Amino acid sequence: MIDRQTAPEFKDIDHIELIRPEHIKLENGCNIFSFNSDDQELVRIEWIFANLRFDLAKPLLNVAVNTMLTEGTTKLSASQIADQVDFYGAFLQVDYGYDHSQVTLYTLNKHLASTLPVIKAVITDSVFPENELETFVRNQQQKLQVSLQKNDIVARRKFNKAIYGDTIYGLGAEFEDYKTLQRDDMLAHFKQMYQPSNCNILVAGKVDDTTLNLLTKSFGSEWSNYSVKADATQPELAPAAEHFYFVEKPKALQSAIRMGLPSIIRSHPDFPSLQVMNTVLGGYFGSRLMANIREDKGYTYGIGSGASSLNRGGALFIATEVGADVCKAAITEIEKEINILKTELVHEDELSLVRNYMLGSLLGSLENIFSHADKFKNIYFSGLDYDYYDRYTQMIRSSTAEDVLKTANKYLDLDKFYKVIVGKY
Structure with missing residues (x-):
């Protein structure tokens, strides 16, 4: 009989077994x-x-x-x-x-x-x-x-x-x-x-x-190739020289904010560390941006940060919609949280929560055979092998406050941020 007075034993996730095709x-x-x-x-x-x-x-x-x-x-x-x-x-x-x-x-x-x-x-x-x-x-x-x-x-x-x-x-x-x-x-x-x-x-x-x-x-044999080979090459990325964009909408009740900068992609060795740092900043509901901009200041219903990875480029970004009258204040608070992440060590309790969240999310995403196929797509089209997931889980489990601080300083350069505001500013 299940003893409902005693919590289940907590077990670390040290390896996730993925089905290979x-x-x-x-x-x-x-x-x-x-x-x-x-x-x-x-x-x-x-x-x-x-x-x-x-x-x-x-x-x-x-x-x-x-x-x-x-x-x-x-x-x-x-x-x-x-x-x-x-x-x-x-x-x-x-x-x-x-x-x-x-x-x-x-x-x-x-x-x-x-x-x-x-x-x-x-x-x-x-x-x-x-x-x-x-x-x-x-x-x-x-x-x-x-x-x-x-x-x-x-x-x-x-x-x-x-x-x-x-x-x-x-x-x-x-x-x-x-x-x-x-x-x-x-x-x-x-x-x-x-x-x-x-x-x-x-x-x-x-x-x-x-x-x-x-x-x-x-x-197979019933499907033949066309006489012209598929050209899947793409032009080189060329980020704009201008870093600030404001689209004014005088009647707007809310202003949309999107800010960030070009970044690394999944095949880069630092990508797992970047994901840990991003999760602390704004990658889940308990993140620092949510705690400050939503829970403490009440400027928005939701705010988040992400690390996108495409074949030929990636980006770190922060996105939210805030009351038009608090747009400047919200940006100030966002930049404050970034600077804190670059100057102060993350407390172990907070980092432990992030580790468990990330590993739990990865494990929870493998609910059926389709999920395993999706995980394969992530690595196959990024030119990676299954050892990526071993390195990913190991990097999360072993992440330290010093690692987060180092990654934040390496990839969060506010002087290089692109800022877009649509509404009032």
């Missing part, structure tokens, strides 16, 4: 990574493609082509694609990211043979009908007009442009950019990008021989 390299250059679990008769398949080189003259090609993949093929209309997937209780979605775009299918194993041909048609035979393109452009322009009324979105766009310049990372679509979309350009982009040599397939769930045979047959 089986790998198949097809003759056409496509990689298949499979994560098998017999828990349910369900499978998730992701087709992941590296985005093509960013073209400033046609900035929306990557996102528009990916978003419109399900709008029609030579034989299927958008509604027919949706109906055929829905009929089998499956789920199909397309997702765009700065580095990669992907198509994802969730389906019961028994329906894979019926749903897979639909996905293959989407990936190999999309035609971007002119009427659907016109609807897409119109809808996106309307969404953009609404989004630009939101201070936090304007601040994020300004910040990314300042940090990353005229690259795919710094892109903030403008109303006129949608007029550059032409069907012929999209078809050419699609053929070059959505080809096997530029594709990694991740399949997770109940992955038996039947599943793998269906995948290798459909996306």
Whole structure:
């Protein structure tokens, strides 16, 4: 019988065992990574493609082509694609990211043979009908007009442009950019990008021989490469010379603040230490920024900091929305917390809480086989191996107050911060 008067024994997390995939390299250059679990008769398949080189003259090609993949093929209309997937209780979605775009299918194993041909048609035979393109452009322009009324979105766009310049990372679509979309350009982009040599397939769930045979047959010898190789190189990042941006909105009740600077990415040896330092500063609900700006001063409902890691660049950032009348005071308090982190050692109780939070979050994120596949994506597309997670957990467990102080001084240079304020200042 459970003794509910006694708390469970506390145990340190010293190692997290991750499921590793089986790998198949097809003759056409496509990689298949499979994560098998017999828990349910369900499978998730992701087709992941590296985005093509960013073209400033046609900035929306990557996102528009990916978003419109399900709008029609030579034989299927958008509604027919949706109906055929829905009929089998499956789920199909397309997702765009700065580095990669992907198509994802969730389906019961028994329906894979019926749903897979639909996905293959989407990936190999999309035609971007002119009427659907016109609807897409119109809808996106309307969404953009609404989004630009939101201070936090304007601040994020300004910040990314300042940090990353005229690259795919710094892109903030403008109303006129949608007029550059032409069907012929999209078809050419699609053929070059959505080809096997530029594709990694991740399949997770109940992955038996039947599943793998269906995948290798459909996306192996039956899928050939385009005559033009996918160019996934990207322009060099060029941060702006100007470090302060203010967009005035006289009637604003709140001001959006976003501040930070370019930083290291996941493949850098210091990245785990940076994550520890960031968590102390603003990376969870009990962080110093939350304790000061929200709990003590009452300037905001929420504030946080983050360390983003993309293939070709990263950033440290702090984001919040505060009452317009306390904007300057909030920035002063943010800078005060950064300076304290750079000059005073973190108390062991606080650091212990952060360690436990970070390790617990990592362990808690591994709830199913899909989670293990997601962890693999983090390292695979960063050029890392599984020893990254061993180093990550070890670095968290062994972090000291001196480590946090050193990392803060190394990466939090307020003189190099970019500051964006939208609202009143």
